[in-house]
Amino acid sequence: MGFAHMGFDVLHTVIPFNTARAVHTNLLVVWLLSGFMGAAYYIIPEESEHELVNVNLAYVQLISLAVVGVIAIIGYHFNYWEGRKFLEIPRPLDWLVVVNVLTFLGLILATLFKGKKRTTTALVLSMGLLFAAVLYLPGMIWFDNQTMDSFFRWWVVHLWVEGVWELIMGGILAFLLIKITGVDREVIEKWLYVIVGLTFISGILGTGHHYYFIGAPKYWLMIGGIFSAMEPLAFLGMALFAVAMYRKGEKKHPNKIALSWTLGTAIVSFVGAGLLGLAHTMPQVNLYTHGTLVTAMHGHLAFWGAYGMIVLAIISYTMPNMTGRKLYDSGIGTLAFWLSNIGMIGMTVAFGVAGVAQVYLERIMGLEFGDVQKEIQVHFAILVICATMFTTGIALFIYEFIKYGLPNNEALETK
Numbered sequence: 230m231g232f233a234h235m236g237f238d239v240l241h242t243v244i245p246f247n248t249a250r251a252v253h254t255n256l257l258v259v260w261l262l263s264g265f266m267g268a269a270y271y272i273i274p275e276e277s278e279h280e281l282v283n284v285n286l287a288y289v290q291l292i293s294l295a296v297v298g299v300i301a302i303i304g305y306h307f308n309y310w311e312g313r314k315f316l317e318i319p320r321p322l323d324w325l326v327v328v329n330v331l332t333f334l335g336l337i338l339a340t341l342f343k344g345k346k347r348t349t350t351a352l353v354l355s356m357g358l359l360f361a362a363v364l365y366l367p368g369m370i371w372f373d374n375q376t377m378d379s380f381f382r383w384w385v386v387h388l389w390v391e392g393v394w395e396l397i398m399g400g401i402l403a404f405l406l407i408k409i410t411g412v413d414r415e416v417i418e419k420w421l422y423v424i425v426g427l428t429f430i431s432g433i434l435g436t437g438h439h440y441y442f443i444g445a446p447k448y449w450l451m452i453g454g455i456f457s458a459m460e461p462l463a464f465l466g467m468a469l470f471a472v473a474m475y476r477k478g479e480k481k482h483p484n485k486i487a488l489s490w491t492l493g494t495a496i497v498s499f500v501g502a503g504l505l506g507l508a509h510t511m512p513q514v515n516l517y518t519h520g521t522l523v524t525a526m527h528g529h530l531a532f533w534g535a536y537g538m539i540v541l542a543i544i545s546y547t548m549p550n551m552t553g554r555k556l557y558d559s560g561i562g563t564l565a566f567w568l569s570n571i572g573m574i575g576m577t578v579a580f581g582v583a584g585v586a587q588v589y590l591e592r593i594m595g596l597e598f599g600d601v602q603k604e605i606q607v608h609f610a611i612l613v614i615c616a617t618m619f620t621t622g623i624a625l626f627i628y629e630f631i632k633y634g635l636p637n638n639e640a641l642e643t644k
């Protein structure tokens with residue numbers, strides 16, 4: 230897609246841009262959800278001090294989710310989809326997802342309630358997962374009216390990333406900070422309450438920042454503007470929380486890579502979601518930036534910082550524990566962290582510069598969309614260079630994951 234934006238859309242007849250885009254965003258959601266599920270399968274048994282109630286069923290759930298995902302992706306290439314941004318998956322497959330998620334929740338909640346303990350961390354994480362499942366349903370109601378359809382589609386997309394997913398992120402973050410910094414659970418969980426409170430106060434009515442120009446009543450301009458402007462507070466809370474706990478902690482935990490990803494996610498999410506969200510959330514600004522590459526600028530750093538990095542953090546923390554191999558502080562792991570982050574920040578800047586130029590030429594000067602896209606092609610050369618750096622970082626992460634994911638003698642010796 231980066232090349233297509235540069236004017237080299239060579240694959241257009243095989244994979245049109247809109248198909249590639251839907252695959253890109255849907256795969257993102259599926260891998261993040263898989264990451265959250267994996268995190269829950271690790272955290273809930275550990276926190277509640279009870280084995281997962283049915284491991285075999287969890288495997289069935291994982292494999293069936295992957296199968297539905299693959300069918301959806303193949304389907305998109307043959308026009309089997311709904312064409313509703315982020316929720317392109319066709320209705321029959323939606324139902325399979327519902328069954329799958331119910332199975333997952335059943336396993337998690339049964340483990341939690343059979344367990345010895347119900348910690349705040351485990352409850353916040355489970356609540357986030359449960360609400361995320363419930364909020365999927367408004368996206369499945371059928372409307373003939375485009376405005377109504379959009380109105381409820383945002384209940385899923387917005388209330389996920391700026392509501393219940395923040396609980397999931399907060400839960401995983403609290404778990405990691407408890408383990409890595411060694412600070413008392415009571416202190417960490419008090420912060421978690423504050424973050425949950427801030428998320429709900431701002432995030433629910435903050436949905437209004439998607440109702441400005443879609444045909445919804447005018448009062449949303451005011452409600453959306455005010456409440457969404459408060460949303461960065463929850464992300465600021467998470468960043469301050471993580472840094473404060475790190476400073477307070479003993480700094481003795483050997484897993485430095487997991488620590489980098491944990492602090493990184495708290496800080497980058499504040500920049501990507503909080504600051505770059507704030508940059509275009511007021512109706513006066515959004516009037517000009519709506520649906521431009523300014524949105525892509527924010528979308529990338531927010532998704533990466535908040536949800537991509539938290540998943541990589543939990544993987545980095547849990548892998549050495551599960552395999553027994555002490556991958557704590559390798560050069561390649563550190564390089565993976567920095568390359569992917571610097572690459573993604575560079576991409577964000579490229580999208581941002583292209584986006585601002587687009588807003589000026591298209592929305593202020595009144596040039597045609599297509600003509601403007603030609604003018605801003607050059608910025609996508611920078612995007613592709615930074616994306617290459619990002620991809621190299623991710624490739625290194627995967628390399629380490631595979632290399633250290635397989636048990637060997639080192640693992641046996643430490644048992």
Ligand code: HEM
Nearest residue numbers: 390438457460502506507509510519520524528531532535
């Ligand atoms: C981790 C949290 C967040 C993620 C993952 C995220 C991601 C996204 C994505 C992908 C879009 C594009 C949606 C679409 O057009 O289909 C979007 C739009 C938007 N986001 Fe966020 N966001 C987050 C938090 C925030 C926050 C905290 C704010 C406000 C302070 C914000 C303000 C906005 C606005 C105003 C739009 C609409 C842009 C437009 O009109 O085109 N976001 N966000």
Ligand code: HEM
Nearest residue numbers: 230231250253254257524525528529532533537616619620
């Ligand atoms: C090799 C790296 C990547 C490249 C080259 C890339 C490029 C792109 C392009 C060209 C678009 C379409 C923008 C448009 O509509 O014109 C896009 C959309 C999107 N990408 Fe990426 N991307 C990459 C990695 C990622 C990652 C790692 C994430 C999340 C963590 C992500 C999240 C998104 C989102 C949420 C959208 C939709 C944005 C919107 O609605 O405005 N991308 N990407």
Ligand SMILES: [Fe+2]
Nearest residue numbers: 387391436438
């Ligand atoms: Fe939103």
